[in-house]
Amino acid sequence: MPEIEFVLCEPLYEGNIGFAARVIKNFGFERMVLINPPEIGDEAIARSSHARDILENAERCTFDEVIEHSNLLVATTGELSKTISTAMRMPYYSPSELRGMLDGIDGRVSVIFGRENWGLSNEEVKKCDIICTIPTSPVYPIINISHAIGIVAYELAHLTRREYPHATRTEMDSLYSHFNDFLDRIDHQDFKRENTMIMLRRIFGRTRLTPREVTTMHGLLRRTEWHLNNKK
C-alpha cells in the first residue's frame, strides 16, 4: 500500500487548510504537507475541528523537497479548457482511475493541490508523474480546494463500510415458502400463483433483506395467519 500524503501548494486561506486537515483525517489519512502556507491561526484550528493533530503535524516543505522525498507525484488540476489542450496536462485521470493506478504501488505518493486562485503552474505540473482531474460541471468547474481534497481522499481511502449480513439463500427460501403457504391460506388463484411467486421473488430478491428483516416478514405473515384463523 502506498503512503499517501496531501500536499497544499501555496494555499492562500488558512480556513481551507483547516478543512483540508479535517477531511484528510475523515478518510483515515494522516499526512498533510504545506508548501509556503499563510499563517495558521484560529480559523484553521476551528475548521480542522477534531483533526487539529493533522494540522499541527503538517510538514512544511518546498516543492523540490516534496519531489525529493516522494516516489510518485500526482498533480491535481481543474478541468479548464485553456489548460487541458496543452500536452503537459494530458492525459489526465479521474480520482477513481487514480485509485486503480495506485493499486500495488509502494512508497510515498504525493497528491498535490494548487493555489485557490490559479492552481499549479506549468513548471510545477511538469515535474509531476500523473495528472488527476475531478470531473465537474462546465457551468462552474472550480471546486473549493478542501472539497477537492475530500473527493480524492474519499476515492483513495479504500475504506469499506462496516459490514452487515444479508439474509442467506436458506433464509430467503424459507420466506418464499412461507409466502407460498400464505397464498394458499388466502385462496390465491392457482392460475396466478406462479406469476405472483415470481413477482415476490423479484421484489424481495432485489431489495436484499437483512436477516432481521426476514424475521419481521415471517412475523407479519404469522400474525396475519393468526387473525385469519381466529376471525370472528
Next chain:
Amino acid sequence: MPEIEFVLCEPLYEGNIGFAARVIKNFGFERMVLINPPEIGDEAIARSSHARDILENAERCTFDEVIEHSNLLVATTGELSKTISTAMRMPYYSPSELRGMLDGIDGRVSVIFGRENWGLSNEEVKKCDIICTIPTSPVYPIINISHAIGIVAYELAHLTRREYPHATRTEMDSLYSHFNDFLDRIDHQDFKRENTMIMLRRIFGRTRLTPREVTTMHGLLRRTEWHLNNKK
C-alpha cells in the same frame, strides 16, 4: 433520469450552506432545499462564490413538504456505531451504491443531510426510503456537511470528463515496428530481441499513449537515428 435535490435539514451555520451551494453547482445540480435554515448573510454568499444563484433560488420547505413533493427520500447518516445498530438505520448504502440504485428512477429524489451537531432524528430517518452513509475512518468519522454533500454529488453526477483520444491499434503497431527497426540500428542482440520487444509492449501498452505522445516517440527515435547515421 431522476431530478436530484439536496436537502439541508435545519443546518446551523450559514457558511456551510454557502459551501453546499457551491459543490451542488460544481457537479451540475441546481436544486437546494432548506428546512428551517439560519439567516443567510455575507458568509454564506461569500462561500457560495459563483453559485450564488443556487443559494438564492434555494427552496424553503418543511420536512413534510419535502416528503410530499418527493418520489424517493434518501437519508444520509454518519457511521456512528450507536445509531447503525438500530434497525431503523439499516441497511445502509454507500454513495456509489446509491448511484446504482437511482439508475433508471424518474421523478424527484431528495437526498437529505442532517444538522451539523446531531444529524437527522429517528423520526426523520423513519420517513425516508433509503439510508446512505459515506464510509469514513472510525478515528474521526464526522464529515463537514458541505464535504458530505460534495462527495454524494460527485458520485451522483454521472459526469464524464471531456474525452481525449488514445492511440489506435495501428498507431501503436507502427510505434512497435519503429522500436524493432531501432533495435536493429543499435545492434541489439538477437537472443534478447523477443523479450525486449515484449517489455516495450508492456511498458507502452499499460501507459495508454495519446496520438500526440506516439508522434513524439517516433520523433525521438528518428532524431536518434539521424544522429547515429551522421555521427562524427
